[in-house]
Amino acid sequence: VTWCPSHANRFFTVGTDLRLYETQSSNGRTEDASRDVLPGADLLSINADFQYLRCLSCCQSPDLDVLLAVGQDSGKVVLASFGRTYNGTDLVGREFLPKQMRRCNTVAWNPAEFNILGAGLDKHKGDNSILIWDVQQTSSISVTKPKEEYGYSESAQSFSWFFHQPRSFVCGMNNKHIKIFDLREGARRNSTTTKACYGVCVDPFVEHRIASYQGNQIVLWDIRNFDKPVTTQTESGQIVKIAWCPTRSNLIGLFTKDSNVVKLYNIQQSPALADDVEPTMVERFIQPFNNVMLSSFCWHPTNENRMLVITPDNQAKDYMVFDRIAxxxxxxxxxxxxAxxxxxxxxxxxxxxxxxDDYAVKMRQRALLGYGLKEEELWKNAETLPDNKHLKVLWSWLDVLKLLDDSSKLRLVNKNDYAVGVRAILQDLTHPRQPDSGLRQAPNSYSFMTYSSKERDKALWLCGWKTRHENLPANIFSERLARHSSYSRKAAVHLFNMRIKEAIVVLKEAANANPDSNVSMVAMALSGYTAETRDAWRSMSRALQLSLGDPYLEALFTFLTSEDDGYWELLNDRNLAIEDRIAFACVHLPDAKLVQYIERLTTSTLEEGNLDGILLTGMTEEGGELLQKYVDLTGDIQTASLALLHAHSSPLSGNSQAQLWVDRYRNLLDRWRLWHERAQFDCAWARHHSGSSSVPGQQVVVSCNFCGLAASPYLHMQGALQGRGPRSTGASGQAGSHLNVSTPSVQKSKVTCCPSCRKPLPRCALCLTNLGTPAGSYWRKYEHMDQVNDEKLSDSSTWFTWCQTCRHGGHASHISGWFKEHTECPVTGCSCKCWFLGSPPGDL
Structure with missing residues (x-):
């Protein structure tokens, strides 16, 4: 099967006859289309004039419709076409005969000189096996004298022209050679010895690369080093055909005998490697038919990645080879x-x-919104997460920790309890209690048993259910509940704490705010609840509970209709906030069931990587495992790093894994070029973790070119004050007095030489001022160090800079002004092109 070079949608098949088809679009299919060959293709013509057809080649001239060169068993090459419509040239019907009749193995039209035709024949002792014909040299029907002939007393198995050197061609000969010929006189011939002399073809994109095969091996050659193959690939079966893709570089296809797939090799040669390094061959298999053997294939000459395949029973498919997406x-x-x-x-x-839907996109958007850096009220960080209730739980818990930390003098929760979580606080409940241990069981007027103890009170503080303390102004936990919650949740929290009257008031407020809701019916139902009418009320309210559609309103009825302490339906309802479920358990479950519930809830959140579990684990080692699981599932190192930032009292902050998250998040901000956000994060980290590591000393100094010591007098004076250098005398005359460079500029001494060797310091190349005058101001050694943040350093335009090649430089503002108009060094006699050495490509 072969595509027609002059028509993009025409192809012809070769069998006992020649058949020309034309593919149609889906709208142009005709009823009598040759469906058995290719659905949607029309059979245009049949040529049955050849009985002993051996090989075939189609002329690539754009001026000719279809002109075929047909090689036969007799050695005769005949020019043919399809019917009268295609006989637009007098070339059709011409015959080219060898001197001695024998089989013609291959024919090939020249890709550039369309009148040149090459043929390769079997061996004959008295004749050449390679014949080059000029089809327009004579007008006679039978031509017996070729234009050129080569290979005396040899055989030719394959033939291929070079695309960019159309006067040269390569042949596989004598079953053991590949030879390169040139039609120009005196041209040097090149050859190599190999049994892989079949199917020789030249790469249309890489002129010096050819391919051939023998048996089950495909071989690539580089004619610049023709002594040995570039690479040899062994296939599982006997190779039938190989062909370079004419529209894609470095792509060659092959198929083997009795195979139902076409195998593609993508040849990848790194330009940085030497030419003699074996290239990487990336394999790929395409299967146009399911479990149907193939007989041939052909690349489309112009349409990229388009291929035609055919089976022995004359079924063909127009196949598109989809590229792997890089x-x-x-x-x-x-x-x-x-492609x-x-x-x-x-x-x-x-x-x-x-x-x-990628977390990197979300993290960048959050970083731009200042996510995690709102330190006064940490709950506000959750405002950038409108749809993530799990992260809201995290920031709500961190906000509670901050409040407890700020109020640590009240001893609401021990300092060590800030980061350990509810699970660790309730660990003491697993031990047998003494009679005076403090557990209080309080049945109330509604016949519900509630429990309280010191440990439970700590857990309620962390869950936000402790709402009153005499030393906390304005009942801040009630304000927090009102700020974050809906009416239904506020009412539920009141009811769970056995404050039914307050719950009814909240529900009435909700009914006034939204008259169309059924909240007023819930308030009426609660008003009629008493311990005596509990059983009757339970049956009457069941229908109302099913129609509510609000998890907290449903939880109200679930709680009031529960038998004894059978609250598991409520405790396992994931529509309720985890802090409410934990606080409810702390109020209404006995010790054994409370510990059992907390353990089960901790295990499930750890397995799921659910950040709700941070309330249970805290920022402990177990909390680190939870954060790691969350990071593994989502890639959200941003939240993990910011949680560590604000849980600064946690021992997890010094963990190596936690530090890795922080470093990765910093690198992420750098790669996004969010320098401002990165600086804010670093400053916040330094404020919260200042005690975890000491501030490193100065590590980069400007040194003198002559003695190599630091050129700054401040460093020398500081060394003297610390006993590492000569003693100095200040304005007071006392030895060891502190260096004062924060005084007005009139008291600053101008430094023009190295303080060690007294050699002159360099001058600005433009204003000729000595570089080295003290810039900015420093804090006094024994004054408060926090004042340094208020000190103002000199403008960066007065700093000095220099070329890394010629070492000339000056003040930053002077140098930048100079290079706005020049590219050469400002120093007289220096020809250094400083600007080109240091500027990015976009500024050239």
Whole structure:
């Protein structure tokens, strides 16, 4: 099967006859289309004039319709076409005969000089096996004298022209050679010895690369080093055909005998490697038919990745070989390619960027909104997460920790309890209690048993259910509940704490705010509840409970209709906030059942990587495992790092894994070029973790070119004050007095030489002022160090900079002004092109 070079949608098949087809679009299919060959293809013509057809080649001239060179068993090459419609040239019907009749193995039209035709024949002692014909040299029907002939008393098995050197061709000969010929006189011939001399074909994109095969081996050659093959690949079966893709570089296809797949090799040669290094061959299999053997295939000459395959029973398929998509991404963008074309590049400037369901996109958007850096009221960080209730739980818990930390003088919770979580606080409940241990069981007027103890009170503080303390102003926990909760949740919390009157008041407020809701019916139902009418009330309220649609309103009825302490339906309801379920358990479950519930809840949240569990584990080692599980599932190192930032009293802050999250998040901000957000994070980390590590000393100094010591007098004076250098005398005349460089500028001494060797310091190349005058101000050694933040350093334009090549430089503002108009060094006699050495490509 072969595509027609002059018509993109025409092809012809070769069997006992020649058949020409034309593919149609889906709208142009005719009823009598040759469906048995290719659905949607029309049979245009049949040529049955050849009985002993051996090989065939179609002329690639755009001026000719269909012109075929047909090689026969007799050695005769005949020019043919299809019917009268295609006899637009007098070339059709011409015959080219060898001197001695024998089989013609291969024919090939020249890809550039369309009048040149090459043929390869079997061996004959008195004749050449390679014949080059000029089909327009004579007008006679039978031509017996070729233009050129080669290979005397040899045989030719394969033939291929070079695309970029159309006067040269390569042949597989004598079953043991590959030879390169040139039609130009005196040209040097090249050859190599190999049994892989069949199917020789030249790479249309890489002129010096050819391919051939023998048996089950395909061999690649480089004619610049023709002594040995570049690579040899062994196949599982006998190779039938190989062909380079004419539209894609470095792609070759082959298929083997009795195979139902076409195998593709993508040849990958790194440009940085030497030519003699064996390239990487990336394999790929395509299967046009399911479990049907193939007989041949052909690449389309112009349409990229289009292939035609045919089976022995004359079934063909127009097949598109889809490219592997090369995908690459970073935290800031994504790019993918298709074949040789760049399909798309997405970054934050694209409208669809925010639609990517990727956590890197979400983290960048949050960072721009200041996520995690609202330190006064940590709960506000959850406002950037409108749809993530689990992260809201985390920030709500961190807000409670901050409040407890700020109020630590009240001893509401021990300092060590801030980060340990509810589970650790309730561990003491597993031990047998003494009679005076403090557990209080209080049946109330509604016949519900409630429990209280010191440990339970601590857990309720962490859950936000402790609402009153004489030393806390304005009942801050009630305000927090009102700020974060709906009416139904506020009412439920009141009811769970056995304050039914307060719950009814809240529900009435909700009914006034939304008259269309059924909240007023819930308030009426609660008003009629008493311990005596409990059983009757339970049956009457069941229908109302099923129609509510609000998990907290449903929880009200579930609680009031529960038998004894059978609250598991309520405790396992995931529609309720985890802090409410834990607090409810602390109020209404006895010790054994409370510990059992907390253990089961902790295990499930750890397995799921659910951040709700941070309330149970705290920022302990177990909490670190929970955060790691969450990071593994989502990649959200941002939240993990910010949680560590605000849980600074936690021992987890010094954990190596936790530090890795922080470092990765810093690198992420750098890659997004969010320098301001990175600086804010670093400053916040330094404030909260200042005691965890000492501030490193100065490590970079400007040194003198002559003695190599630091050129700053301040460092020398500081060393003297610390006993590491000569003693100095200040204005008071007392030895060891402190260096004062924070005084007005009139008291600053101008430094023009090295304080060690007294050699002059360099001058600014433009204003000729000595570099080295003290810049900015420093805090006194024994004054408060926190005042340094209020000190103002000199403008960066007065700092000095220099070329890394010629070492000339000056004040930053002077140098930048000079290079706005010049590219050469400002120093007379220096020809250094400083600007080109240091500027990015976009500024050139």
């Amino acid at each position: 995908l690459n991404w970073s935290p800031a963008n994504i790019v993918w390619t298709h 040789k074309k760049l399909i798309h590049y997405w970054d934050c400037t694209d409208d669809g960027y925010s639609l990517l």
